[in-house]
Amino acid sequence: MIVIKFGGSVLYDLHPSLIEDMRQISLNQKMVLVHGGGKEVTNIATKLGKEQRFIVSPSGIRSRYTDKETAEIYTMVMSGKINKIIVRMLVEKGIRAVGVSGIDGNILKAIRKTKLAVLNEKGRKMIIEGGYTGKISSVETSLLNTLTDGGFLPVVSPIALSENYEYLNVDGDRAAAYIAGNLKADKVIFLTNVNGLHLDDKLVRNLTSSQAKEYLPKIGFGMEKKILASTEALMLGAKEVIISSGKVSNPITCAINHVDCTVISN
């Protein structure tokens, strides 16, 4: 089983060989795809007159502030526009893709964060109302297994239901990590617009989970979530995580063969 996460950045800038590469590999590997698309959510929200606000946690993780209207826009754009663009792209090339949101078949349950610790402009810690974001609390894999057993490739959008059945925005990287961990995936591939984690201007080719945690404060926005998600995937039972570029020729084959990428394992 391979779990792949497409960043929003990949969607609009992918290598033409990506889908055919996925098709080839999916012939003898079960695959689940999870996507992000935060930038598109921001674009559509702005067009709808809903300015998006971003917050930074004391540990340096940046995220969208999701009020009720934003949660609706997020659900609409992720499970509608973006999910269907990806499904269409895959189906067009002969892959039996099925788009599901994280709430279908109870895939993702999350606990609503009622309070959030954030840093203000002066770098001081403040507590604000949490809005509609959640920390994933459970993953039900039965729908995903049913689909992959039947030869389908599930394409999952990062939305979860709260204990009160509210839509919650969950981060795409972490959704992929939790799904991969619960599926005990052999590989989790974060396909993005850079070839992996860079430190001191150099690509980090290999790192352990504990090194990853240690480096976290030194890593910038975007990549910091992938590194955190990588440690979660490994902790939950995925065997190996790869962060690599979606802009190179045959990106999935390259990632599987550890060509020019970051590999994280326990």
Ligand SMILES: Nc1ncnc2c1ncn2[C@@H]1O[C@H](COP(=O)(O)OP(=O)(O)O)[C@@H](O)[C@H]1O
């Ligand atoms: N240390 C780092 N190494 C590599 N990329 C980094 C680092 N710090 C920040 N980044 C940024 O993280 C981005 C990838 O994350 P993001 O933009 O969220 O992509 P995605 O849409 O795939 O989630 C890179 O384009 C890069 O600008």
Ligand SMILES: [Mg+2]
């Ligand atoms: Mg991202």
